[in-house]
Structure formats: structure tokens, C-alpha cells
Amino acid sequence: MPTSEARLSGREAEGSDGETELARSGTPISDGNGARIGPNSLIQTGQALAALFGEETARMIFDRAGIGHRYANPPGTMLDEREPQRLFAMLCDTLSDQDATHVLAEAGHRTGHYLLANRIPKPARRLLPHLPTAVSSRLLVLAISAHAWTFAGSGRFSAEVRAWRQPVIHLAIKNNPLATPGCPWHGAVFERLFGTLTATQVSVLHPRCQAKGNDCCEWTITAATGSLRRA
CATH class of the missing domain: 3.30.70 (Alpha-Beta Plaits)
Incomplete structure (x- = not known):
């Protein structure tokens, strides 16, 4: 974790200037069309961050993405796509490339597991394989x-x-x-x-x-x- 720690220790919280900072990550922010996306993009990323780097780091990255309230109170419904977009961008901008990839891959596997357990009907889970x-x-x-x-x-x-x-x-x-x-x-x-x-x-x-x-x-x-x- 040394590369990520170096990045983490050298930053101040961006707060309302988060989108300006995110532009340096290479991930463009959507134009505000308000499109909705599933909440697991946030929930599972928060859990993966906490599991791999601790809750303090997870909370800090959520705060810097301007969605700190989502970490303490995970969304239960569809949400604006710009929220996970900012989280993914801030995560890539804060952690090393290797660590960011590790977190996002773990979050993706957790999301897939959640979908299998809760969104795929049991008959389909039994039949398809x-x-x-x-x-x-x-x-x-x-x-x-x-x-x-x-x-x-x-x-x-x-x-x-x-x-x-x-x-x-x-x-x-x-x-x-x-x-x-x-x-x-x-x-x-x-x-x-x-x-x-x-x-x-x-x-x-x-x-x-x-x-x-x-x-x-x-x-x-x-x-x-x-x-x-x-x-």
C-alpha cells in the first residue's frame, strides 16, 4: 500500500471543488442529465475500500468525492450516475493504479455476488448452469x-x-x-x-x-x- 499512502498523505479534502480535482484523473464528469444507475456501484465499492484499506480511507475517499453521506447511509434505490462516477474517479485519482484496480475489481465481484443472490430468480439460477x-x-x-x-x-x-x-x-x-x-x-x-x-x-x-x-x-x-x- 505504500504508493497509495503517499497519495493519501499529500492531499487536502476537496469539498465542493471535487469536480475540478476529478478532471485530473482523466475521467470526465457527465453533463448533468440526471441518468439513474444502480446503488451497488456505491455500496460495494465502499465495502471493498473498507475491507482492503480500512474504514478511515474509505470515508475519506467518499468525502473527497462529495458523497460522504452515502458511506454512512448507503442508498437503497437507484441514484444519479454522477455519484458513483465521482467516486470511481476520486478513487483512481487517490490510490495507486494497482490499488484502484484491486478495489474496483473487488467491488465488481461483490456486486456480481449480490446480483446472483438477490436479483437473479432462483429458477434461473438453477436452470442456466x-x-x-x-x-x-x-x-x-x-x-x-x-x-x-x-x-x-x-x-x-x-x-x-x-x-x-x-x-x-x-x-x-x-x-x-x-x-x-x-x-x-x-x-x-x-x-x-x-x-x-x-x-x-x-x-x-x-x-x-x-x-x-x-x-x-x-x-x-x-x-x-x-x-x-x-x-
Whole structure:
């Protein structure tokens, strides 16, 4: 944790000037259209931060993002996408690249676990892993597409599954409001869902990333063998 500690110790709380500071992180703030997004983007990130770096650091980063009240009182409903957007940007700006990736990936896995336990109907959880991968992948893509606004906000989500014998899943978000370098949060969510419900381990690649200058964020998901690194 030394690299993150160096960054943490050298900053003052930004308060109302948070968006000016966030511009230096390379993550643009949305234009205020008020698009809504799921609360787990905040809740699970706060829990991951506290688990990996302690509650003091977690509270500080929430405060610097201008959403300190959300740490003490996690949201229970959909929220403005600019809140997790500011949190993700401040997290990337405060921690080292490696630590920020670790936190966001852990938050993504926690989000995926929450969705599996609370948002995927039990019949679907039981049935999908027993179907051929090509079928379960297509059904899961349909379900994700129907609820894409809960994680894509104002972004435009698209998805397709190619081939049947060895299916390849392509997911993309145009104007992704939560884009961060490598998008570890999204990748971990997708890995958790597809790796659990399609009855196979999966490899999640991120060939295009908006936070790295590409025109959109894109993921390619395929079946994998052996142990996997987290997204």
C-alpha cells in the first residue's frame, strides 16, 4: 500500500471543488442529465475500500468525492450516475493504479455476488448452469440487456453472442459513465455472472476502453480453462 499512502498523505479534502480535482484523473464528469444507475456501484465499492484499506480511507475517499453521506447511509434505490462516477474517479485519482484496480475489481465481484443472490430468480439460477453454454449465454445476455440501464446509466449498451459450438460474447457500452482505465468493476461483474450462470469458467477481455481513449468500452467473454485471474 505504500504508493497509495503517499497519495493519501499529500492531499487536502476537496469539498465542493471535487469536480475540478476529478478532471485530473482523466475521467470526465457527465453533463448533468440526471441518468439513474444502480446503488451497488456505491455500496460495494465502499465495502471493498473498507475491507482492503480500512474504514478511515474509505470515508475519506467518499468525502473527497462529495458523497460522504452515502458511506454512512448507503442508498437503497437507484441514484444519479454522477455519484458513483465521482467516486470511481476520486478513487483512481487517490490510490495507486494497482490499488484502484484491486478495489474496483473487488467491488465488481461483490456486486456480481449480490446480483446472483438477490436479483437473479432462483429458477434461473438453477436452470442456466445446466443448459448448453451457447444457450445459457444467450439467455443471460437477454436478461442483462433488459436491465442494462442499472449499470450503464446514460451509456448505450449493446450485446451479441456469436457462434454455437464455442460461443463468444461481445458486450459494449458507448459513452460509459463509469469508465475507468481497464474498467475492472464492469469486467468483474461480467466475470462473476457469466462464470456462474453459464456453467463454465470464463475469460473476460477488454480490448477497447473509453478511459484509454477508445470510442467505447467493449468486453469479449469466452470459455476458459484453468484458474483465472480476476478481471
